[in-house]
Amino acid sequence: MNVSLNQRSWFRSGDIGGIVYSYFGNIINFIIIAFALKGIGWPDELIYGRVLPGLAIGLMLGGFIYAWQGYRLQKKTGRQDVTALPSGVSTPTMFVYLYGIIYPLHYAGLDPNTAWMAATAACFIGGFIEMLGGFIGPFIRRVIPRVAMLGTVAGIGLVWMATVGLFEVFHDPILGLPVVLIAIIGLIGGYVFKKKIPMLLVSVVFGIVWAFVLGRVQVDTSTIGIVTPYFAVREVFEGFKYIIPFLAIIIPIEVYNFIETMDNVESAIAAGDNYNVGQTQIIDGCVTMASALFGGIIPNTVWLGHAGLKKAGTGISYSWISGILYGASAFFGVYGLMNSVMPPVVASITFLWCAMLMVVQATTDVPRRHGAALAIALVPHLADVLYTYVRDALGSTGVYLEEALTMNSSDAISQAMIEYGVAWRGIAAMRHGAILSSILWATIVVFIVDRRLNKAGIAFLVAAGLAYFGFLHSPSLVVGFNTMSFPYAVGYLICAGVCFFFHASHKTLMDVPRRYDYV
Numbered sequence: 471m472n473v474s475l476n477q478r479s480w481f482r483s484g485d486i487g488g489i490v491y492s493y494f495g496n497i498i499n500f501i502i503i504a505f506a507l508k509g510i511g512w513p514d515e516l517i518y519g520r521v522l523p524g525l526a527i528g529l530m531l532g533g534f535i536y537a538w539q540g541y542r543l544q545k546k547t548g549r550q551d552v553t554a555l556p557s558g559v560s561t562p563t564m565f566v567y568l569y570g571i572i573y574p575l576h577y578a579g580l581d582p583n584t585a586w587m588a589a590t591a592a593c594f595i596g597g598f599i600e601m602l603g604g605f606i607g608p609f610i611r612r613v614i615p616r617v618a619m620l621g622t623v624a625g626i627g628l629v630w631m632a633t634v635g636l637f638e639v640f641h642d643p644i645l646g647l648p649v650v651l652i653a654i655i656g657l658i659g660g661y662v663f664k665k666k667i668p669m670l671l672v673s674v675v676f677g678i679v680w681a682f683v684l685g686r687v688q689v690d691t692s693t694i695g696i697v698t699p700y701f702a703v704r705e706v707f708e709g710f711k712y713i714i715p716f717l718a719i720i721i722p723i724e725v726y727n728f729i730e731t732m733d734n735v736e737s738a739i740a741a742g743d744n745y746n747v748g749q750t751q752i753i754d755g756c757v758t759m760a761s762a763l764f765g766g767i768i769p770n771t772v773w774l775g776h777a778g779l780k781k782a783g784t785g786i787s788y789s790w791i792s793g794i795l796y797g798a799s800a801f802f803g804v805y806g807l808m809n810s811v812m813p814p815v816v817a818s819i820t821f822l823w824c825a826m827l828m829v830v831q832a833t834t835d836v837p838r839r840h841g842a843a844l845a846i847a848l849v850p851h852l853a854d855v856l857y858t859y860v861r862d863a864l865g866s867t868g869v870y871l872e873e874a875l876t877m878n879s880s881d882a883i884s885q886a887m888i889e890y891g892v893a894w895r896g897i898a899a900m901r902h903g904a905i906l907s908s909i910l911w912a913t914i915v916v917f918i919v920d921r922r923l924n925k926a927g928i929a930f931l932v933a934a935g936l937a938y939f940g941f942l943h944s945p946s947l948v949v950g951f952n953t954m955s956f957p958y959a960v961g962y963l964i965c966a967g968v969c970f971f972f973h974a975s976h977k978t979l980m981d982v983p984r985r986y987d988y989v
Contacts, residue, residue: 520702530797
């Protein structure tokens with residue numbers, strides 16, 4: 471049924487909240503990205519002249535296309551209450567790309583410009599994988615248990631986001647504690663000011679004002695001016711040669727990304743807006759690839775929050791208005807100004823909030839019996855963060871761990887730490903391919919809990935293959951019998967044999983309860 475669109479369809483009061491949620495939520499992500507890149511020496515010309523404008527172009531295109539998608543749905547259904555899908559920089563993926571790809575590229579000795587080219591290539595490949603999600607997503611979702619994906623993201627949130635967020639708060643308690651308290655009161659406690667003013671916005675504005683009062687920030691207008699978009703096709707293709715070792719990170723996190731898009735679109739469908747899941751995943755991938763071609767380094771995704779926006783009366787126009795704001799802010803160099811007035815502790819509240827949601831979702835949106843899978847999914851990420859902090863601490867004193875590291879900790883540096891009492895055995899092996907290890911081990915535990923040892927055996931075979939080719943337990947892709955990861959491939963093959971043996975013989979050799987409560 472077709473109806474003429476009335477004036478109310480073009481803009482609603484609820485669209486204001488949608489703009490705040492979408493635009494300012496992404497601004498905070500931009501500030502996090504700028505803060506992280508400055509920390510490894512990337513120059514302002516690269517950050518504000520190429521990276522953030524490239525990201526903004528992707529978000530602008532996404533805002534326009536999702537508004538178009540919403541208008542099509544509105545016209546198809548004849549309903550006036552359609553809400554456009556919220557989209558933006560994928561926050562979990564952002565942290566993985568920053569700390570799992572870009573930081574290692576820096577520590578491997580690449581200069582900022584070369585590391586940026588590699589990061590754009592990683593983003594482009596990520597977008598391509600997202601696009602494929604429109605075709606292979608349902609199959610992946612059937613194969614990998616939900617807790618394996620949520621547990622992996624929860625591990626990233628816990629060890630990187632929550633810790634960094636709280637560390638920053640306690641670094642400057644007079645500024646940080648009130649800001650994080652206001653955010654928790656609103657975002658977790660559910661308190662809201664009259665007129666539905668979002669508490670995240672309140673905490674951000676309060677943090678900026680309070681930082682000015684305390685003299686923590688100074689306005690920097692040096693980036694204001696006309697910024698010409700940079701077309702980075704050549705750089706993207708040059709960057710491909712640097713990211714082959716990082717495919718073990720890019721592929722699983724993008725699988726998570728397109729599955730999360732599926733979940734978020736399904737949430738929108740449940741709220742009454744029947745969007746096409748596959749079409750939306752393809753849109754995600756295309757705008758991510760477009761972002762990379764203009765210098766962007768972090769993939770886009772459909773965000774959580776559609777149901778909340780719909781309940782608040784948000785329509786469609788907020789999406790294209792936010793798109794215009796992204797483009798204008800990039801074109802006039804506004805992001806550098808925003809970064810100068812936003813103290814790091816204000817950005818850290820988003821770290822903490824997102825991390826808490828990730829951990830809570832992983833514990834509540836899966837069956838209770840799969841809790842052990844969640845627990846084991848966290849461990850590889852703990853190894854990742856411990857390894858990174860130790861390596862960087864030693865590097866600050868002129869001791870470069872990776873120049874001497876052996877996977878079995880037999881090198882002199884590792885032996886010295888072990889003798890001193892540092893829990894170091896196996897850390898390096900588990901750290902390499904942490905995301906894949908997290909997904910695989912959580913999947914294996916789920917299969918064991920669900921009495922499917924034959925599938926656990928298949929998962930071990932997959933792990934053996936990945937280890938043999940260096941995707942697991944190796945700092946680079948390798949093949950052969952004398953590589954660091956070969957013993958792990960053998961171990962996984964033995965485990966696969968054990969699983970297949972028990973599956974074939976359990977009826978004659980064992981008493982297996984139908985259900986077993988291990989807690």
